[in-house]
Amino acid sequence: MRAKRLLATIASLTISVSSAMAADFNMRLHTLVKSPHPYNDMAEFMKKTLEEKSDGRIAVQIFDSGQLGQDPAVISELAFGTIDMMISTTSNAAEQVPEYGIFTMPYLFDGMEGITKKIGPGTPVEAHFEKIYEDRGLGIHLLALGASGARNLATKDKPVNDLADLAGMRMRTPPSPMDAETWSALGMLPVTIAWGELYAALQTGVAGAMESSLPGYSGAKLYEVAPNLALTQHTLQINHISISDVTWNKLPDDLKALVQETATEANELGVEKAIEYDANLVDSLAKDHGVKVTHPDTAAFKAKLEPIQAKLAEKLDLSAEYELLTAK
Template identity: 65%
Template sequence: MSTRTHAARVALAILSSALAGTTALAADFNLRIHTLVQSPHPYNDMAAFMKENIEARSDGRIEIRIFDSGQLGQDPAVISEVGLGTIDLMISTTSNAAQQVPEFSIFTMPYLFTSMDDLIERVGPGTPVHEHFEKVYEERGVGMKLLALGGSGARSMSTRSVAVEGPGDLNGLRMRTPPSPMDAETWSAFGMLPVTVAWGELYAAMQTGIADALESSLPGYTGSKLYEVAPNLALTEHVIQVNHTSMSSVTWNRLPEDLQQIVLEVAEEANLHGLEKAKEYDDKLVETLQAEHGVTVTRPDKAVLIAVAEPIQAKLAADLDLVAEFELMSR
């Protein structure tokens, strides 16, 4: 997306907020929240939860408008806008923020968590990991306040034409990765050829053969209709996806202390709401994908995949200057 096109989208979003009606005009603070995904998806459920509860608990002093499906742009550009205060809130995967926060790459390390419950116990609000990344935000000067880290489902692999039964089926496939060095290094270790493609361009990349394979959460795979161009789903569950809920520091500092507390509390509650929705989606979507969309589902032996992944974890951490984060996650 060109800079001019992105600026036009943001300007349109601001104008839309200004014209949203008398309720929005009556609020003291009119905030915009970005997600990149289409529903059904935990991020959009979290955004709706935050809108409902923040507006109610603030007695209408805060009004929130949700812009899902990447209406405000792709994540790297949106993160910059959040830093400037042009966009107020965002909920997204940490892997899409790895350019601005390289330490987030640790969360794409394969088989780092055993389950979503394990994830939230280790990275949720109040944990040493959360506190570490609060400091990283400050040190990096990204202009955002970290409200919460959470989990939004297991990521699995899908391909255009190969039904994946084990590591041998991956060799030589062009694997779409987000702009995360950890992803590129990981899939290279499995003999794949990493190709960096933005999420919003992924459908076309798979359709035209720029990439042969992708990995995503099941809600992301379903909501973006990626089953149409990658109809072979392998339940590798190689990553339990970590998401971040972040707020513009500009916006945060504009809010009085009582409203800051409301926003923080609701974000933490939305985190748990998103976790439960992610579990629900993961349980139901496999059946739906097979029954309604003709997706071929395989279940590779994860023990075999872990045997490939575990030996490279420490090396990946060292190569990508993530030793501190790896040690913190290993406690």
């Protein structure tokens, strides 16, 4: 039986390698997260669609779970063309694209339903960020913006029921000034920690709190070190699908159109999967992993933050993005 399984695995790998060798364009696709997660569902969709609809001219190899590195380093690799595409959160790209910081402003969107109509294909928002990529000379091309779930707060030592419970907690943030300013305004102490180092940081007490999407929290098993989940739903996790300019410029026009169309469809799938995961994960986290779930009054959070939003956007030089996203 073992021999048969081994032969089947070798055969599968041989077919995969042969397919890649036969392709005109071999693409390495990065995600930072472990499955189940919308980003990996999106990656699988892109691989399947691009390989089938290109008649084998494109082959895609997925590297999930940060196998190719953390996001800031991967973005740099995209510029050199050593990695071809990535699907990830915009907050982790804030070092190279500071304007992405606007998406971590809490309570900026009403909800997941219809989010792509606000930031998706053909919108002023997407066009704005496409131009920023070009103007900054990042060496990467923005394919699509989407959303992959609401972000919630989780803590190591005590549950959060109201704003007072946040005071003095060491809050993990990505390298995003918006995050740091926001959580500081709520009385917390921001600590910048890479996603791949977060489990250890919570385990050792370097951080006492974190926030993420539910699939991110579950997939990385962060409930083991931060078992108190507060459903603050403070932001929607906005994601980007980006491709190396080196790769993009090699593609003929028909394959460019296919890659663009596929990325747009992948983001629609990401929204659907995020809604599905969010609906199911809260119950399973509580039942299967003993997570203590609380429901803080988000009106109090909004009331605390709303008066400072415009000022915060101005302070961080994000007024143009804030006005674009809040325009009726």
